[in-house]
Amino acid sequence: MKTLLTINEIYYLVGIIVMLLVGMTLRDKGNPKRLTTALFWFLFGSVFLFGDMLVAGLGKPMAYRVIGVMVVAISLIAGCGLLSVGTYLQRSAADRQASANRFGNWIFLPALLIPLVTVLCTVLLKNVAIGGVYLLDQKQLTLAALCIASVCAILAGWKLTGGTPLQAVRESRRLVDAIGWAAILPQMLAMLGGVFVAAQTGKSVQEVVTLFVNPDSRFLLVVIYCVGMALFTMIMGNAFAAFPVMTAGIALPFLITGQHADPAPLVTIGMLAGYCGTLMTPMAANYNIVPAALLELTDKYKVIKIQIPTAVTLLTANILLMYFIVFR
Amino acid sequence: MTVTELLPLIGIPIVVAGFAFKFNPLLVVTVAGLATGLSVGMDLGTLLETFGEKFVNSRSLATFLLILPVIGLLESYGLKERAQDWIASLANATSARILMLYFVLRQGLGALGLTYIGGQAQTVRPLLAPMVEGAAVAKYGELPLPIRDKIRAHAAACDNIAVFFGEDIFIAFGAVLLMDAFLKENGITNIEPLHLGLWAIPTAIAALIIHMVRLTRLDASIRRDVEAWKKSEGGSEGKEVAA
Secondary structure, eight states: OEEEEOHHHHHHHHHHHHHHHHHHHHTOTTOTTHHHHHHHHHHHHHHHHHHHHHHHHHOHHHHHHHHHHHHHHHHHHHHTTOOOOOOOOOOOHHHHHHHHHHHGGGGHHHHHHHHHHHHHHHHHSTTOEETTEEEEOSTTHHHHHHHHHHHHHHHHHHHHHOOOHHHHHHHHHHHHHHHGGGGTHHHHHHHHHHHHHHTTHHHHHHHHHHHHOOTTOHHHHHHHHHHHHHHHHHHHSOHHHHHHHHIIIIIIIIIIITTOOOHHHHHHHHHHHHHHHHTTOTTSHHHHTHHHHHTTOSSTTHHHHHHHHHHHHHHHHHHHHHHHHHTO | OOHHHHGGGTHHHHHHHHHHTTOOHHHHHHHHHHHHHHHTTOOHHHHHHHHHHHHHHTGGGGGGGGTHHHHHHHHHTTHHHHHHHHHHHHOOSOHHHHHHHHHHHHHHHHHTTOTTSOOIIIIIIIIIHHHHHHHHHHHHOSOOHHHHHHHHHHHHHHHHHHHHHHHTTSTTSHHHHHHHHHHHHTTOOSOOHHHHHHTTHHHHHHHHHHHHHHHHTHHHHHHHHHHHHHHHHHHHHHHHHHO
């Protein structure tokens, strides 16, 4: 059965937006490293715009190898400090305040459309087909819905403010530059997770766990998964990186296969147990160390210290929630 | 347990060391990936292939880029200013009450996917921390550094905790997509991201309750700190007078 809006078309849209940003960066004389910054985003955008074409033209193994080299290049550009932020034509604070007063709370509407339309499309357009053609990609329904929602939001924003969609992309460069390499980190961590899976790191974890755990003790397994997620997240600085290893090492073999736990709440609460770890580690610099600098605190660990009581209590709560929900 | 069985874990110390020495995280992650793959005997070509395959297959993590243009557009037409005016008009209370209000707003907006309204740089430094500190200063007068730091750190913590345990409810957020991709890759196919989002709700409520309970005690704790400081201040002044 055919599909009107496929996930690949959404990736093209992302690719086009990134390429527009590349063009704007190239023309930005105020960015001291504009060539390397543009190259970084060009390589990233290429994966979205040309990824499927490469696979079709070169076959999977060769195409993935080429993309693998591009990924290494991306990380080298970032690793050598060749990214920098540009200069932007911004409306003045007075102008912004004037439009804020003019639009009032209507200014929130386009932003609110994103979640609303996403949820509505996900719920209403599931399995909806006209003349044998699915409206939205059924395998990636949420993303297809998000794409529709973003387009709706842009159109609403265009109508409300009078600023064009292209101006919207121009304004987003400020945000993308500020996020910088961090925008790619989740995908990189997913990649590292993939290598860990290929190298069967989870199996090593599993063997370490098997050494001193009774696989029939449901409660203990839940404790180990949650605490393991928190600890491994503290080491990796990011629950995304801890998730594939701990879930492959503990949740899949012991809890899902071994104890028939319900996978959806299991992995969700597991991930959130990891977030408790994020609150307690300086490795999660963006959340814990950067704010201490922003707020000019004398003790750069003060934010972490304030967070620890909530994090530990919440980790305990997650263990209990998981135990009572996944075996219901 | 043999050394060969432990080799797949080599990426972990590399990540720890990489972060400790403050190398760029993208580079650290790539090096950890290379070391892990090579240590278990994958050849470089296959390893690069794995890199490419996983990177391509996790493209969905970057779809948040689609949201940025409209946020950028709205910001340039006063989204932040409006949000600030609005929050300011709602909050006329104590440090703890402002934090509670912010926590609820931030968690609620995060659950709707509006994580970009807020953040350490965007709202905590310019808006929340000054408001929370201002409420205490209005009550007790100028405060010493340790008490000010404590109040500011609470503002930062409030933002982190609220957004962490709110945003996962929003079904298009990266973590949900990552879990979805992981489950599908491991042959568990009958789960929609919507389910994963729903199961984040119990933890979100627990986080709300736990942090609210802590915040209800904050005003009293600030008062105790201030009293202790005034007493010691008075004491030291007394000594100076005596000397």
